[in-house]
Amino acid sequence: MNSAQPFFDFTSVWSSMPILLKGFAIAMACATVAIIIAILLGLIVALMRLSRVKILRWIAFIYTQFFRGIPLYVLIIWVYFGLAIAAGVNLPAIPAGIITLALLNSGYLSETFRSGILAVNKGQIEAGMALGLSRRNVMLHIVLPQAFRVIIPPLGNQYVDAIKDTAILSIIGVPELMRESKALANLYYRPFEFYTFAGLLYLFAVLVVSRGVSVLEKKLSAHSAQTTVIIDVLN
Amino acid sequence: MSSPVSAPDALAPDFLKLVGVSKTFGNHRVLDKIDLAVSEGEVLVIIGPSGSGKSTLLRCINFIAAPDEGEVIFQGHSWKAMSSKYNFLANRKYEQKLTVLRSEIGMVFQNFNVFPHMTAAQNVMLGLTKVRKQSKDNARKAAVEALSQVGLAEKVDQYPEKLSGGQKQRVAIARALALQPKVMLFDEATSSLDPELVNGILEEIRRLAKAGMTMVVVTHEMNFAFQVAHRIVFMDQGRIVEIGTPDQIRKTTEPRTRSFLSAILN
């Protein structure tokens, strides 16, 4: 061991801070955009699964099974190095990464939404119908707002997973935290320091999000007497 | 109190009439060819043992549970179960039309079913804005008015969580009444209430009866039923066993009705 060099040396990490933070910001942005798209897609798929039309239910079921079953790494390689090449399209890395992440998360979220919707007391739906509300309005104003509360914790978990999953986007060249850390670790030959620091940044993001979710949950559960039917939506 | 008795098979343009209404869950026939006519301003009370189909009957009137067979005639218009089971678009269209029927018929449930994520006023406003297409301001005024009518002027902006069972049920009543329905359906509106709160809600129903509201009321409160009903229907196993004025029912010789009454009155 070179005695001139200290055992732990975070100076190179410190001096690379702007690059690392930029990578971190890109990772967070990718996760955030992906989860927003995933929420929309997941909601559509959940509604399809609850539809009265059998074929829609089937499509939604297969969609869910597929995206819950496929590993992100395999999906992203398939999309970026398989599909894009076979189709002859030049996919930019960031959109490709975001879309892949969104598709994957939408599979999980559709299940979350579905169980959240089913957790809403049936009497609520009947009361809405009895008022003469259309199915759409019952869904929009009665079911979804109540489902939303039950959904917040698993939604938060999904966001956390998405943040962690952005590390895999480095594979296709998205300049996020992990990609930058790899490059810098090789450059300075300090993998332990750089990966430790990267890990700490992810930890920080996860803690902040978890905290935010529990605050939001408390705030929203302030008035939800009838939604105490706790159904296991965490699965 | 007068008792306008109308025969169920009358050809007169009845206000509200069920003709041959049946409903089956799986292979359990919960309603079996129910014929029933309600005239305008009548208070009809339905009694019967648990599982006899009382709730299902009410829910068939406003098609929250669509009848499998038969029709519901309301103000001269006939409503039937959608026959084209596999025609999605036709179903949707019919579903939209049903909202018209439902908005004319108010319903109050045993377990209130107030919307927990909305204040009392918002609960009432939802139907006014979405069904009656009123502006927010007008709906708010009407909601405050409706809530004051049931004695909740002070609770207008409370969430249901902060309300007692009786107050929740009042919100539900105000919510239904705000749409100015032609008929009110009450399904055991006092059954989940603490005993001391029951009378308050019964009082509200009585008030409506005095005002001439047409009502179909399912209840186990027999004293109340005998006082307020024009006619009482006794149901058992999905059929109407007997219909009559409170006096007729009280003195009935029909064995099933008698045993039910003696069980419930003790």
Next chain:
Amino acid sequence: MNSYKFDWAVIDKYLPELLKGLWITLEVSLVGMAIALIFGLLLAMGRLSPLRLTRSVANGITQVFRSIPLFVMLFWVYYGLSLKFHVLFTEFQAGALALGITGGAYMAEVFRGGLLAVDPGQREAAMAMGISKSTTFFHVIFPQALRVVVPPSVNVYVGLLKGATIVSVIGVSDMIYVAQYVSLQTFTPFELYSVAGIVFVALTVSISGFAWMLERRLGRGRSE
């Protein structure tokens, strides 16, 4: 213009190699799961310890390792740890260790839930009958905890199996690695990755389905 030539025959030709790669993924994930079981049990016991310090440390470790992406963990172990402490992990060992650490943090949660789920009255009832402590644990507590623990453990395993697909980035010759390698020569990445994807979906969906079935089975006699 698109000049990609589809050639599904490569699948036939390289299927044995691909399956060999799949087997390696399974091996890595199973070894990782074994580590996760031990590590997770230790963490869970630490988290239920009467000592406050032990509890906080175990809680902290669980939180940290759950929050760090597996991908980062893999590089941290394979490049960071090995360079810093001069332990030369093989790619396989590093992969299994990273999976074991991350999986252990998840298993800690599962075990903790399982141990807490057993009604304390059960222990008391057994003791009241004069049954010894170890008999109580093995015949009363453990079987009941197992019912609660098994289905979510299978789900953790599915997570590790999916996670195990990334070990090819440090050079473990798993299925994706083989697919990458072969497609360099045949220029048929679409076919190869498609097959890899389908195989994984089939695998994870069937294991998840199994977990679901297990849950219903075991759930049966649970609430008496």
